[in-house]
Amino acid sequence: MPESLLFYVLSGLAVGASALVIGQRNPMYSVLLLIVSFAALAGLYITLDAPFVAMAQMIIYAGAIMVLFLFVVMLLNAPQEDGADWDRTHPLKRPGFARIGVVLAVLLVAELGWALAKVVSLGSPVGGRADGATIASVREMGRVLFTQYSFAFEATSVLILVAMVGAVVLARREGDV
Amino acid sequence: MIPLSHYLVVSALLFAIGSAGVFLRKNLITILLSVEIMLNAVNLSFVAFGRFNGTVDGQIITFFVMTVAAAEAAVGLALVIALFRGRESLNPDAFTSLKW
Secondary structure, eight states: OOHHHHHHHHHHHHHHHHHHHHHHHHHHHHHHHHHHHHHHHHHHHTTTTTTHHHHIIIIIIIIIIIHHHHHHHHHTTTSOOOTTTTTOSGGGGOOOGGHHHHHHHHHHHHHHHHHHHHHHHOOOOSSOOTTOOSSOOOHHHHHHHHTHHHHHHHHHHHHHHHHHHHHHHHSHHHHHH | OOOOOHHHHHHHHHHHHHHHHHHHHHHHHHHHHHHHHHHHHEEEEEEHHHHHTOSSSHHHHHHHHHHHHHHHHHHHHHHHHHHHHHSOOOGGGGGGGTTO
């Protein structure tokens, strides 16, 4: 069973690296571990017959977005969390509304467990795969993306323009033109 | 072959890790990274559902999620830089100007 072994190795890597991301005190290590997690997720996409999404994951996420994060971490040069002079009490022991987050987290776990219990009882996959043919060829993806989803595609380009202008305006110093 | 539920369990674990990071960490950059973990968990379930339904739509939606994640990272990091310039801190508890 090389396929299922690959799945378990990759998903273990993804979950373990993600858990380590939120366990690090130094954001530099967090960013580097998140790249490992994204690479494992790209492998999972390949096991799902989605090679184009896997490559986009590596190039856009691990390449572009994580480099942006690394750049900001190095630019700010604030390696440690400054937790000393702030409230370090456990969220459960804080008074008042701070506990609502805990309630929401418990609700999230309950919802996930409920939804997964339904899915596990569903058992076998919905659509047939069996023949091993790649349903999601790049040609088919391009066709659907530029016909059925063409409006969303164009709206996405406007979104990127807005984000670019917003980032430039926000990160600018006051005195600059 | 691997059943759909396995992929959904991995996705749920990743989403739970991401939301735990948002709630527990006291560093704006780590919080943004946790948001990225959650977006990736959703991407994984989109691709898995699309694969097992035999349609290409799941992968297409993944592209839109990736684009929104890129825009979010750019604007979020610009905000982090602007905030750090004002307070010399990345702790979200340090920004209390709007707190009643």
